[in-house]
Amino acid sequence: MILWALLLACQDGAQVFLSEEEAVKIVFRHGEKVVRRELLLPVEVHAAVEDRLKRRVENRYRSFVEIRNGEATGVALITDEVTKTLTMTFIVGVDLQGRVIDVAVLEHREKIGADSAKRKFLDQLLGKTLRDPIRRKKDMLHVVGATMSCDAVMRGTRKVLAVVQEYFLDRPENLHAIVQEADPVVQQRYGMGSLCTITAYGPKAAVEQALDDVRRWDGILSNYLEESELSQLNRERSLHPSTDLTAFLRDCRKYSDLSDGAFDVTVAPLVDLWGFRNRKYRVPSSAEIEATLRKIGRDHVVFENGSVRLIDGTTLDPGAIGKGFAVDRAVEILKKAGVNSAFVDFGSSVFGLGTPPGEEGWRVAIRDPFQKERVLGSLRLKDASVSTSGNYEKFFEVDGRKYGHILDPRTGIPVEGVASVSVLASTATASDAFSTAIFVGGLDLARRAGVEALWIPADPNAEPRMTDGWVPE
Ligand code: AMP
Ligand code: MG
Numbered sequence: 001m002i003l004w005a006l007l008l009a010c011q012d013g014a015q016v017f018l019s020e021e022e023a024v025k026i027v028f029r030h031g032e033k034v035v036r037r038e039l040l041l042p043v044e045v046h047a048a049v050e051d052r053l054k055r056r057v058e059n060r061y062r063s064f065v066e067i068r069n070g071e072a073t074g075v076a077l078i079t080d081e082v083t084k085t086l087t088m089t090f091i092v093g094v095d096l097q098g099r100v101i102d103v104a105v106l107e108h109r110e111k112i113g114a115d116s117a118k119r120k121f122l123d124q125l126l127g128k129t130l131r132d133p134i135r136r137k138k139d140m141l142h143v144v145g146a147t148m149s150c151d152a153v154m155r156g157t158r159k160v161l162a163v164v165q166e167y168f169l170d171r172p173e174n175l176h177a178i179v180q181e182a183d184p185v186v187q188q189r190y191g192m193g194s195l196c197t198i199t200a201y202g203p204k205a206a207v208e209q210a211l212d213d214v215r216r217w218d219g220i221l222s223n224y225l226e227e228s229e230l231s232q233l234n235r236e237r238s239l240h241p242s243t244d245l246t247a248f249l250r251d252c253r254k255y256s257d258l259s260d261g262a263f264d265v266t267v268a269p270l271v272d273l274w275g276f277r278n279r280k281y282r283v284p285s286s287a288e289i290e291a292t293l294r295k296i297g298r299d300h301v302v303f304e305n306g307s308v309r310l311i312d313g314t315t316l317d318p319g320a321i322g323k324g325f326a327v328d329r330a331v332e333i334l335k336k337a338g339v340n341s342a343f344v345d346f347g348s349s350v351f352g353l354g355t356p357p358g359e360e361g362w363r364v365a366i367r368d369p370f371q372k373e374r375v376l377g378s379l380r381l382k383d384a385s386v387s388t389s390g391n392y393e394k395f396f397e398v399d400g401r402k403y404g405h406i407l408d409p410r411t412g413i414p415v416e417g418v419a420s421v422s423v424l425a426s427t428a429t430a431s432d433a434f435s436t437a438i439f440v441g442g443l444d445l446a447r448r449a450g451v452e453a454l455w456i457p458a459d460p461n462a463e464p465r466m467t468d469g470w471v472p473e
Contacts, residue, residue, distance in 0.1 A: 014109045017117050018091075020062070020078065026104045027076045027093030028066040035182045039063040039077070045166050052130070052162045061163060065178045066093075072175045074101055075168050077160045081152035083110045088152055092125075092160035098169055100128045103157060113149030116142075121150055130161045177203060184341075184356075187211055191218040192323050194347040198330065201357065202339030209337065210330040210344070217326040220244050221318045223268065230316055234268070238309040248318075248325055249301060249308060255321065255433035256298040258449055262441035263433045264409040266310075268317035269295045274414065276405045277317075281396035283403065289412040296409050320406075324349040324387055324432025331428070343381075344428075348388050348435075351428045352381025366472065369420035370460050377472030379424065387431035389439045390420035391458070402458075406439045415440050417458050424452040424470065443467065 018026070028034055041049065041059040050056055062078040076093035086109040093101035103125045105117035115121070121143045128134055134154045136142050142150035168175045185204045188197045189211040196214050198207045220242070222228040229245045241249065252265040268277075273292045275281040284292075300314040310316070318325075323346045331351050334342050341354040343362045352362030361380030368374035369392050379386060391404035395414075403414040421439045423446065425431040430451060438445050438453050443465055446453035452469040 014107070015114050015117075016107050018104060018106045020106065023078065023091040023104050023106050024064050024076065027091055027102045028064070028074060030068065032069075033067040033182055035065045035067065035178050037063045037065070037178060039163075039167070041163065041167060045171070048166045049159075049162045052166070053159060057159050057163075061160075065168075065175065065182075067179055067182050070179065072096065072179050075164050075175070076101075077163060078106065079156055079160060081156040081159075083108075083113055083149045083152045086110045088116075088149060090153060090156060092157050094161060094164040096169065098129050098161065098165055100125050100157060100161070102126065103153065105153070108149065110149065113146040115146040116149035116153055118143065121146075122153070125153075125157055128157065128161070130158070130165060134158050180204065189215060191215045192222070192326065192346070193224075194323070196326075196330075196347075197345040198334075198342060199345070200334060200339050200342035200353075202334065202337065202342065206334055206337030206339050207342075210333040213333055214326045214330050214346070217244075217322070217329060221248060221322045221325070223315075223317055223319075230318060233308065233310065234315040238307055240306055241308045246303075246308070248322075249303075251325060251429055251433075252316075252321060253298055253301065255430070255437065259434065259437035259441055259445055261298060261409055262445060263320060263437035264296065264298055265316050265318065265321065266296050266298060266300050266314040267320075267407055267409045268315040269313065270407050270409065270412055271317050271319075271405070272315075273412075274403065274407065275396075276394065281403070283398050293410075293412045296412075320389070320436035321429060321433045323347070324385070324428035324430070327351050327385065327428035327432075346428075348390075349385065349428045349432045350381070350387075351385040353383060355382050363473075366422055366454065369456055376464075379472055381424075384424060384426055385428035385431040386422055386424050387428065387435040388420055388422040389435040391415075391418065392420070406436060408440050419456045419458045419460075421456070422454045 024034055039061045046059045064076040065072050066074040074093055074095050076091050078091045080087040080089050089107040090105045092103050095101050103122045108114040124140055133139050181202055184199045184201050185207045186199045187207045188195055191214050200207050220229045233239050255263050269292045271277050273284050295313040300311050302309045327344050327346050327349050330344050331353055344351045350364055355361050361382040363378050363380055364386055365375040365378045368376050369390050394405035395402050406415050408415055418439055421435050423431045423435040434451050443455045446467050452467045454466045454470050456464040
């Protein structure tokens with residue numbers, strides 16, 4: 001049996017000559033940078049290619065664009081052609097004048113004919129254009145014993161020349177877009193009280209669209225802009241919410257439930273009472289706290305008959321979840337636009353979409369809450385988010401006691417004993433809501449909720465605590 005298998009393996013003439021990476025290096029010897037793209041030909045381009053070649057060809061190719069000094073200098077496609085019954089795979093590089101730069105065979109699968117991969121044959125293709133026949137007995141000599149494979153390479157070369165002509169050379173905007181995407185686009189916009197920065201390997205238009213949306217969400221969720229829908233609800237106590245506001249309020253309810261009320265968007269009356277909203281800080285009396293606590297609770301946001309109503313005098317504060325929520329919406333827009341590598345940085349909440357080219361994830365530094373320039377460690381994000389809640393920026397002191405801006409909605413009092421909490425989760429909404437919730441409810445909440453967290457106590461001499469899955473580099 002074993003002998004048989006060996007014999008069969010030997011008879012099988014399949015040969016792998018080059019990996020994709022090696023093939024690209026042969027074609028683009030001087031390339032400073034090569035951008036890889038899965039190419040799906042638009043219907044009209046596909047039709048034009050078939051019309052030129054007078055035969056049917058596939059509409060998907062692995063494409064590579066060579067860039068030097070910020071300009072495209074060549075295009076290569078990796079493609080297959082049938083030899084006898086099996087396919088062979090090869091790369092054809094073309095310069096911007098439509099001339100073959102080089103051709104190389106990656107894989108030959110048929111038992112015979114692998115000699116078509118030899119330089120003696122392939123070198124004849126250099127400099128060929130669509131005006132050349134590229135045919136046996138015309139301008140090409142084939143290798144004896146490899147006729148079908150040589151024919152396949154010649155056919156495939158003409159195919160690549162036609163695709164490059166139609167998609168890249170006749171439509172230079174396609175080439176231009178790829179050159180632009182070779183370096184990441186970095187754009188910033190101010191919203192929700194901080195700067196949002198998006199770094200993306202993708203079209204600028206997509207990044208602009210995502211940032212516009214962050215601004216749009218600020219216009220819906222802000223509790224500082226009077227005309228926002230959330231402010232309107234706070235004022236009028238009841239309205240027919242947009243689908244956007246509904247989606248946001250549903251998420252608020254979800255994370256309140258998941259955190260047993262440690263995170264609660266109805267905490268606003270307490271935030272006001274302690275003066276955190278208008279920075280007129282004061283320590284209220286316990287009677288005032290008692291009275292305010294009666295206004296608060298996740299059940300005080302009531303959905304009925306298509307409207308939403310705030311009861312018992314509650315109001316909403318989006319501060320603990322709004323940025324994370326907006327980050328997720330921005331990520332959705334980037335993804336829809338075909339971007340699969342981006343970093344959305346909204347200060348306290350960040351999201352790493354995919355990975356930067358050649359790396360395992362987007363690196364984020366976790367800062368020391370006692371010394372913001374010091375980095376405690378870093379994490380690599382791949383389709384994941386980190387948010388941090390801290391007491392170091394918004395707090396006031398009375399009689400040596402520090403009061404921070406994160407309040408326990410169950411006691412009505414600012415949380416003490418915590419300096420900062422960072423949470424790693426699959427969405428920014430979750431990491432943002434839970435960073436606040438765990439600040440209030442402690443690390444056990446992270447374990448119950450299935451998120452990873454780093455909990456740093458207010459006492460700089462005490463040790464930080466973390467969940468098992470929190471593994472900084
Ligand atoms: P973050 O920095 O994400 O933890 O959000 C903190 C902000 O959310 C505060 O400045 C308040 O406006 C608001 N907030 C404070 N405590 C809570 C809480 N327990 N649940 C929801 N929001 C809160
Ligand atoms: Mg938060």
